[in-house]
Amino acid sequence: MSGKNKYRGFSTKAIHAGEEVDSRPGSVGEVVTPIHLSTTFIWDKPGRAHSRFEYIRSDNPTRSAYETKLASLENAKYGLAFASGLAAEYALMQVVFSPGDHVVGFDDLYGGTRRLFDELIPGLEVSYVDLSDPDEFDRAVRPNTKVLWIESPTNPMIRICDIAALAARAHARGILVVSDNTFLSPYFQQPLALGADVVVHSSTKYIGGHSDVLGGALLTNDDRLYEKLRGIQNNCGAVLSPFDSYLNIRGLKTLAVRMERHQKNAMAVAGFLKSHPRVTKVLYPGLEDHPGHDIIKKQATGFGGMLSFEIEGSLADAEQFLSKLELFSLAESLGGVESLIELPALMTHVGLSEETRREIGITDTLFRVSVGIEDAEDLIADLKRALG
């Protein structure tokens, strides 16, 4: 394995990092990391475990291979895999927050993250601001600000923030920077290299990639933070199972080719929507007139597969359009091979107050689309027919 780790290309690492071909005498020499289901591991004698594995929650070979592979792709020293994106986030919050601390978050953050901040971390002060303007961060900072929590792009408004600029401002005040990199995946963006201290993933999305596995991860280069996070991972136990680790490993191996295709299709769909007379707004950072276009070009190597758009009319028009779609499935979540569409006002963001939705810009005719890897012509034909 050590020999293979010298490779630098993303796809080479995605396929080989963390994999160990067992070529010992008597082994069958599998080229794929197996699903190790054993809950416990043998000891040579009391006080001397046979290997570094002792008990499945603490560490197991399949999860360890996945953690190594993902860390290698984010260029991180450490990776930790959890049972879901929110389990990973909650573990991190338990380590970094004390009662009375303050966090600054993007106002368009993932709803589940907002729920943890607002309802589940005792005594946390929270400010949500539009971080596409870095000055908003300076205005929101308080003496007790502990963490800056960002996403780029956000959803459903697909806003971009300047990760390096924000990290520099945060670090000047000793504030920890957490970047949720679910939407672009390590293939298009590596926030640790831009100054983030911790990267969060919901691997349920692009990393798994086939809408069939739940998972989350934390990546960092910080030794002390890693030790604490590993303690929480082991002691609270919301770990990724061996089977789910295997599926995430398999997802990572094709991440590069899938992301390229998601992006190519998203660009084609965004171009079509822009030209349609019933469409009043298209939010895709690959479009040159997107306000974050120059920043995303500077900090990422691609624009991803997520876009939002708005049509003229009312909620009834939105529902009628959705009912006519045949290829796009009406569903939440994102990042799988199949194209999904949803109406944030009644689905992913229904939990926000009407006022908050209005402030953010979520109208009754705004759709969020996870563009899949089908043939772009078929996707466009479906949208065209449904738009009428």
Ligand SMILES: *Cc1c(COP(=O)(O)O)cnc(C)c1O
């Ligand atoms: C889905 C998602 C999460 C939560 O992840 P789960 O795996 O569903 O727990 C966090 N952040 C973002 C950006 C997401 O899209």
